[in-house]
Amino acid sequence: MASVATVSSLPDALQEEVGLPPQAAGARQPPPYKPRCGNCGLKHKPGKGSYPAEMLACHNCGKTGHLCKMCRSKGKQVAATEEMEASGIIIAATRNVERQPFIWVKVSIGNNEKKSAKIQVVPDTGAQVCVAGPGLLAALNIIKTSLVNRGNLKDVANVSLKPIGSFTCCIQHGSRTTTQEIYILETATRCYVSLQACKDLGLVHADFPYQSPVVAPTSADVGNATSESADYLLACPDTVPLTPLEENVPQLEAWLLRHFSGSTFNTDRSPLPVMEGKPHSIHLLPDAKPYACHTPASVPRHWEAKVKKQLDEDIRKGILEPVPVGEVTEWCARMVVVAKKSGQPRRTVDYQKLNAACKRETHHTRTPFDLVSGIPRHTYKTTSDAHWGFHQVELQEDSKRLTTIITPWGRYRYRRTPMGHCAAPDAYTRRFDEAIEDIQRKFKCVDDTLLFDNSVEEAFWHTYDFLETCARKGVTLKPEKFKFCRRQVDFVGFHVDWDAFKPTEERLAAIRNVDMPAEPSLTDIRSWHGFVNQLAPFLATAPIMEPFRELLKKPQGKKVYWDENLKEKFRQAKDVICKLAKEGLSFYDKDRPTVVVTDWSKVGIGFVVLQQHCSCHLKEAPFCCKSGWRLALCGSRHLTSAEAGYAQVEGEALAVAWCLRKARLFLLGCPNLIVITDHRPLVKLLGDRELKDIANPRLFGLKEKTLHYRFQIKYLPGKRNSAADFLSRYPALCAPPDATDEEDANDMEGAMAAATVAALNCDDCIVLDSTTVVQAPAEDPEYQLLVAKVTAGDWHPHRAQELVCLRHLYRVRDRLAVSQGLVTYTYGQGSVRLVIPIALRKHVAENLHAGHQGLDGMLRRARQTVYWPGMEGDLQHHRDVCAVCNAYSPSQAAEPLTLTPPPKYPFQHTVADLFQLDGQMYLAYADRLTGWLEIAHFPSGATSSKLLSVMRQYFQRWGAPESISTDGGTNLTSEEMSNFLERWGVERRVSSAHFPQSNGRAEVAVKSAKRLLRANTGGGGSLRTDKVSVALLQYLNTQLRGVKKSPAQLAMGRQLRDGVPAHQQHYKVDSHWRGALRARERESVRQQGVWVERQGATRTLPPLMLGTQVWVQNQETKVWDRRGVVMETLPHRQYRRHLRAVRGSSHPTQPPSPNLILHSTRSHPTHTEATGWPQRRVKQPAWMSDYIAGTQ
Incomplete structure (x- = not known):
């Protein structure tokens, strides 16, 4: 030195x-x-x-x-x-x-x-x-x-x-x-x-300065090395310490661990560093009541020294502090010591009372699947895990007293945010998010962070900035959890690979090793469902979990039904889930074209999301090649009880709307999105049809839910929609009653494998665009001649001199032009329309009719974009031969009513009708002229013999009528009744089914009878009571509208004595009786005219010829689902079924079979009405009681 x-x-x-x-x-x-x-x-x-x-x-x-x-x-x-x-x-x-x-x-x-x-x-x-x-x-x-x-x-x-x-x-x-x-x-x-x-x-x-040579440390070495380190940052290097290659990644990881061992990776600092940000404050509810526990929980003798050492260590690190002597405790929780998996003691605090009295500081954290699915493919990934977590968030001074805990060694309180507090995760994640908000290319979930980069050098500087930011912001990371620049990492429960991700082995092992109790509770079943639902993005969990779905409903008792069969299904479900989840999903790339395939069935809805990984043209998506499209997401769910009753078009629209919402993380804002459906009407419905044109409220709402997304919808036949079709239908295959368990498992594995394939072996529907129209003329000589003729403009002055193949365009030659090799047609100031070659006209017609919107809608759409001579006729023919349109066409328009000749005298024309009231059967018998009403009761049912007995009494009392009108009920049209009326010379008029207007007087009689019987009948609906008699007399004495005479006056010439007092003059026969009957007759004619005027929009339908092939409408579903041949025509436009429910077929009329007998009561098919009532000419078989038609 x-x-x-x-x-x-x-x-x-x-x-x-x-x-x-x-x-x-x-x-x-x-x-x-x-x-x-x-x-x-x-x-x-x-x-x-x-x-x-x-x-x-x-x-x-x-x-x-x-x-x-x-x-x-x-x-x-x-x-x-x-x-x-x-x-x-x-x-x-x-x-x-x-x-x-x-x-x-x-x-x-x-x-x-x-x-x-x-x-x-x-x-x-x-x-x-x-x-x-x-x-x-x-x-x-x-x-x-x-x-x-x-x-x-x-x-x-x-x-x-x-x-x-x-x-x-x-x-x-x-x-x-x-x-x-x-x-x-x-x-x-x-x-x-x-x-x-x-x-x-x-x-x-x-x-x-003596120091041993530096080597790459192990996780144990890192822990030992950082225990003596201090809180300081070393200088940032100007270049990467080693050549940024994959083989040097372990050395670079060791360099980062050493470089930040005194700061970011220093886990043995005292006191712990404080994370940057405002101290955390605990907010109490206004009506919070303090809760203090004054007796500590016991600590096992062998753990006392270890627990006390932990408390002292937390005091040294600045996490805890003793409560000052003399301070009163309003809030105090008990410390509870439990055993870790290793057998060592772990301190916990019971903050349930405090959590119930606190407000939560909400901070959103994205779900693990949302995070992992957003990682780009082919990137190097760096992961880290924060250390100490909540204890690095400082606690506000006045909130410390709320965290007081009591132990055998006295009271302590937290200086940092405690574990177990309900607002601790939100406070920590928010401060952590704010601390690293400037770091790009990252995904973070609570204390786990993943960085992704495209190269080793980029990963080094990116990671260095992240670690340095953590050091400056007071965030400590675990060195043993630090993984630098890896192709494969484990992150938030998923194994993230180079180009795919799947659940980690630990999560699959947890499913594989889970065991259900011998007598499971509802909570056990719900926990199992919740755990499996975490894998829902990887496979359709609804089919596999079908056997357990009913168990989720609240049982009658405390126990859940559980037998050996469910145990075996439980074992199979675990094996299948683990096997299929290993396949994983491809990373979603927002720049790639995306296809959504949906399907609906009576048991569920399903979808798959595919992304293009090939260079094929997008118009062939998604089945251009076997490996070009890879699965990015799939899912399914069961239908609710209401959804199970949807019509097919409503169910298919539901599948599209639910899929878009379920996968909105990937699909919302996607510019290259294609939706594939196997229900052709949806192409128009979810295409360019406006909301104002949708009358169905349910379809209106579903269409409205799809308006947030930009997509092109295409049709794919159901037999080629195997993936989504399986997801919607597979719940029915979960537990077939006649199949063995081994067959169930095989079917399940095979079907689920089909749902996760990357491409399907089927062709796509034809989508026509300008490119296709440019390519088609190469094989169409006529179109080439047309291009040359329009370009040169050398049309002959006379049509007869023009080429035969071009004469059909001679009239519009002035409106034709050539643009970029295509012939266009322009009319007035309208839009430019493409002239379609002959080879493509059929396909254009099919696409125009994809939504089954009818001829008018097809023409409106076609006149905006395309043209060819005779286009209207071709589209009309395409509509006429469409089975779907024929089956779901609207009902026929109502025809004008046929006026019935008014009766000349009382009980000339009568009506009869059976009705039910309060579970009892009654007969209403009324006169058309006077309005007289008779009521009969049938306690044990209205059999033919009983009806004949009542009719015979009426005929004896009032005389046999010339005609009687009834509906088509079997009792009133039986053979016995027919023979009875024939013996008495009474003609019978049967009203058309589902057309009550033809027997309106009988309907009025039934309404009057029901009104006067309510609350007046005796036990069992009996008519033998004074109340019924008085009510019936009041009805017969009440004046009718328009004539000021009652039914009794019209039928008998006088009033009947009832419970209302009246002068004797009322009971004498009226001298003007005949005039009153004439007035009643004129009023009946007037009312018929008023009724005809009320019908409004009616039109006369063409008559049906003998031998004509017809469609017959089901009056319940309004679907034209039966075919037939007209065998007999009757007066009054009757064909056993009202004419409005029969429509002529667009197919050519076939000659009748030589074995088929045809009948007609008219010499020619006109609407000229006969003056008399029709007679029954031929006794028909029972199966033809509703339709005079021979089924083909």
């Missing part, structure tokens, strides 16, 4: 030569001496020992006595490094000495008068005494006259220095102190501490 103090009082030129920084501006310079020295280039007094370079060696020639800039041996070069031994230390002299920054350490210096100041000092291991400038005197309020004169000093160049004086003080760094004498120099601008002071403060070890 040098025998003089090292201070920066040398001239700038000499300091630059020996590697020291230049002296600060304004410092006093040595007096100028003449002449200029030929050995050092400086001006000083002559004589031996008077110039600074006398003992220095030249970096050029190696000789002593002069500096290299004054060397006369310019052509000679010494070796790169020469070594000489001095006092057992090897000193290397290099020919290029670069200027290095100073190493600063924060210390506290105080004098004997108890005055102190925190300043930065420079550790100088070559100095024998401590030196400072006059600024230190001002900081400590020391006057110069109080200094002691200690004589002269010499610097490294053997130049005498005259100090102002010296004083003795105490220097503290961390928990170590030393007493040193500091010399004050007028020219010093910094404070330098000597070698002995560095040893006393722990800045260097006690045996310095």
Whole structure:
């Protein structure tokens, strides 16, 4: 070691030569001496020992006595490094000495008068005494006259220095102190501490300068090395210490561990450093009630010494402090000691009461999957784990009393944020996030941090900045958890590889080793589901967990049903989950084209997200090649009870909306997003259809949820949509009743493997764009002739003289043009439309009809973009032959009502209808002219024989009517009833099913009967009560609208005596009885006219010919799902099914089968109405009771 103090009082030129920084501006310079020295280039007094370079060696020639800039041996070069031994230390002299920054350490210096100041000092291991400038005197309020004169000093160049004086003080760094004498120099601008002071403060070890060779340390070595380190930062190197190659990564990692062993990786500091930021404050609720526990929990005898040592260690580190004597405790929790896995004691604090009374400082932390899935592919990753965590966050002074704990050794309270407090994670993560917010390319989850870089050199400087930031912000990291620049790392429970990630072996082992109790509880089942759901991004967990789904529902008792079958399913589920999760997912790249494939079934919905890794054209996505598209995410879920009842189009739209929301982390804002569906109507619905054009409220809401995303939707047939189709349907395969367990496992593995393949062997639907239209004319000679003709403009003056293949475009020749090799059609001020070649017209028509929006919508869309002669007819034909459109077409328009001839006398035309009220069956029988009402009750059901008996009584009482109107009920249209009416000569008119307007009088009678029977019937719905009789008489005596006569007056010519008192005149036969009946007849005609006017938008439908093929509408689902042939036409537009439910087929009419008998009651198919009621001509089979059609 040098025998003089090292201070920066040398001239700038000499300091630059020996590697020291230049002296600060304004410092006093040595007096100028003449002449200029030929050995050092400086001006000083002559004589031996008077110039600074006398003992220095030249970096050029190696000789002593002069500096290299004054060397006369310019052509000679010494070796790169020469070594000489001095006092057992090897000193290397290099020919290029670069200027290095100073190493600063924060210390506290105080004098004997108890005055102190925190300043930065420079550790100088070559100095024998401590030196400072006059600024230190001002900081400590020391006057110069109080200094002691200690004589002269010499610097490294053997130049005498005259100090102002010296004083003795105490220097503290961390928990170590030393007493040193500091010399004050007028020219010093910094404070330098000597070698002995560095040893006393722990800045260097006690045996310095003797040091063993440095090797790459193990984790144990790192722990031992940092235990003696202090809190100081070393200078940042200008270059990477080693060549930045992968083979040097272990050495670079060891270098970083050594370099920051005294700061970032120093885990044995006392007290612990405080993380930068505002101290954490505990906020109580306004109505919080203090809770204090005054008796400590017992500590096992064999653990007492260890627990007490832990408490003392926490006091030394500044985590805990004893509660001052005499302080009253309002909040006090009990310390509880539990055993670690290793068997050692671990202290915990029961803060449940405090947590319940505290407000939480919320700070969001992203989920592990969100973090890991955002790591770019092919990057080097560096991971670290923070040490001490919450204990590095300082606690506010008035919050310390709330953390008081009681132990067998007394009361303590926390000075730092305690473990177990509900707001501790939020306080810590927020301060940690703010501390490293300037560090780029990072992912952080609580105390785990991952850095990613593209090269080793970039990773080194990135990691260095991160570690230096942590040191300055007071964050301590665990050296044994530090992994630098790795291709593969474990981060937040995932194994992150070079181009994929998957759950760690520890997490899979946890699933593999989990065991269910013999009698599990609902909590056990929920815990198992929650644990497995963490793997949901890697596989569709819904199918595998289907056998356990019912167990999640709240049981009737305290136990959950659990048998041997569920045990076996539980074991199989663990094996399958572990096997499939190992496959992992590819990293999501936001710059790659992305495809989403969705599907819906009656049991669930599923999706897969694929990304392109090939160079194929995007129009063929995502099935251009087997390995070009890789799985980035998949998922599925069960349907709710309401969703299970959705229509197909609603369910498929639900699958798309749910997928976009579930994968919004990847899909929101994606510019190259394609959605694939196997339901063609969605292409238009979720495409360019506006919200105002969607009448279905459910589809409206689902469409609205997709408006946040920009995507192109394409159709893929369901048989080629195997991946998403499996995810939506696989729950049905979880537990087939007739399959063995081995077959279940095989099916599960095979199906799940299909869901995770990177590409599927199927073709994509054809997507037409301008490129396709440009390529198509190469094989179309007609289109080439058209291009040439339009370009040249040499059309013949007469159409007949033009080429035959171009005559169909002759009328629009003035609107045709050629742009970039394509023929365009422009009409007026409209948009430019492409003329489509013949080969592509069919595909264009299919794409225009993809949404099944009908002819009008197809034409509106086509007239914006495309044109070819006869386009309207082609689109009309495409619509007519579409089975989907035919099946889901709207119902036929309502036709005008056929007016029934009014009756001439009472009970000429009657109506009858069966109805139910309060579970009892009744018959309403009414007269069309007078409105007279009869009601019959059938306690045990309305059989044909009972109906005939009642009808016979009515006929005896009022006479047999000429006609009777009924609905198509089996009791009223039975063979017995038909024979009965035929014997009495009564014609029957059967109203059309689902068309009650045709028998409106019967509907009115039923309503009146229900109204007067309510609350009046006897036990079992009996009519044999006075209340029913009085109610019926009141109805019969009530005047009808429009004629001011009651049914009794119209039927009998007088009022009936009831419970309302009246003059005898009312009970006499009215002399104007006949006039009243005529008025009633005219009123009936008038009401029919009013009803016809109310029908509004009606139109007459074309009649159906015998042998015409027709579609028959299901009146429940409104779907045209049955085909038939017209076999018989009847008057009054009747075909057994009302004409509105029968529509002519667009297919050519086929001649009827020679074995098919056709009947017609009219000589020609017109709407001329017969004056009489139709007679039943042919007895039809039972299966044709609703439709007069022969099913093909």
